[in-house]
Amino acid sequence: MSETTVAMNEQEQLATLWFIAARAMAVADGTVPAVKEASAGLYAQAILGLSEETCRVAKSPESIGNLTLVDCLAGVHALPRELAEKIMTGVMMIAFADGHMEPLEVRWASMLASACEMTDEDFQRCCASARVIASMFNPTAPQVEGEE
Amino acid sequence: MSSEQGSNFEFLNRYDDRVSHLGAQAEQYVHTDPESCLFKLRLMVEMMARRLVELQAPRLADLDLIAILRSLEQYGMLPKKQADGMHAIRRDGNAAVHGSETPIPTAMRRLRDAHRISAWYCSMIHRGLKVHPSQFVPPPGPVQKDDHSQAMHEAAEALEDQIDDRRRATREGLLLFNEQEDVPTEVHRIVSELEGLDRVAQAAGEPLVDAEFVAVVMAMEMEQLLEHPTLGLDTREAKREAEKQFQRIKDGFELRETLYAEERRALMLYHQRERQDRHTREN
Secondary structure, three states, X not given: OOOOOOOXXXXXXXXXXXXXXXXXXXXXXXXXXXXXXXXXXXXHHHOOOXXXXXXXXXXXXXXXXXXOHHHHHHHHHOOOHHHHHHHHHHHHHHHHOOOOOOHHHHHHHHHHHHHOOOOHHHHHHHHHHHHHHHHHOXXXXXXXXXOO | OOOOOOOOOHHHHHOOHHHHHHHHHHHHHOOOOHHHHHHHHHHHHHHHHHHHHHHHOHHHOOOOHHHHHHHHHHOOOOOHHHHHHHXXXXXXXXXXXXXXXXXXXXXXXHHHHHHHHHHHHHHHHOOOOOOOOOOOOOOOOOOOOOHHXXXXXXXHHXXXXXXXXHHHHHHHHHOOOOOOOOHHHHHHHHHHHXXXXXXXXXXXXXXXXXXXXXXXXXXXXHHHHHOOOOOOOOHHXXXXXXXXXXXXXXXXXXXXXXXXXXXXXXXXXXHXXXXXXXXXXXX
């Protein structure tokens, strides 16, 4: 068994942490772009290995309702290194999905990487993987809307 | 459908008569030839999608239907509910074209979807227009001749319900927010928290992985991403765009730093004056 294989309720906790971290990155510019929205669930199921049901439960008000970003940072800090890096990679994938970066996206990435106690090299590695995954998710170019 | 009942798509005549005509044809076939009904509906969806793309992003007009729908979704021009309905018509229409047998209840559901989508479509092609189509009335079909056909009909309905539930469950699993959540309020809450974290970093010092380093790494990766064939920027353009984005972030940090320093200076001055006033009063 892989060290990342965890019990069911831990899976739900992982899913909850993932969705908080992913939401923060996705909405940091104040909007919810569709390209970022769908990739969050795909990443959860394909890379984090979470089931569809676990993802649904994680987003229920009982699971996610009262948690803040600080709770998320504390939760990520307590995760095994491998899982924390996967979350970081996924969050960066979401940041890259629209080909654009915003100050609060940078801040959230910095906070999350610090909570994971990453070195600069770890963070760079996560970003490189995230960019590769983002390119597979059919990213959008900045400022396409409104073009004639 | 009976000659007394008008088409559910009559309201569309004023806005797009070709689409309205296809809808009416689909209604006529729903009981007698459900495959043809789906074929007409698929064509109807394709026409609507192409018209929307011509109006909003003409460079996408040469793509095939699935790529057009995905692009419209990505650019936020196609809400989830309408996208689901259009994809369902596209999928079932393709299956019908390739010879899959289509139960009447399936065709009827897609007809209902098309009716809902067409009202939204009108409001999109005539911006701001409020369209109030009459409620969808299922075209009347022949009376079920025997129990067996009735049972088959009910089984197909039940299967359609199951498929709808499955699709809904998959969507709920994938999306960032539940359908019941008040998304704008949640977004506002998260952004406020992020701003709070930003102020903490400003006052207490950067965390272990500092923001400027993060911005540099992100800009480098963004440059490579912008050269990806999907985004289509050449090397120079990608570099310029990444540098522009990095500079904007850096300028933001510097401005924030300046404002913070000014705020601190003002606070210090205030306390200094307070102390002086107190000293004057005491003497």
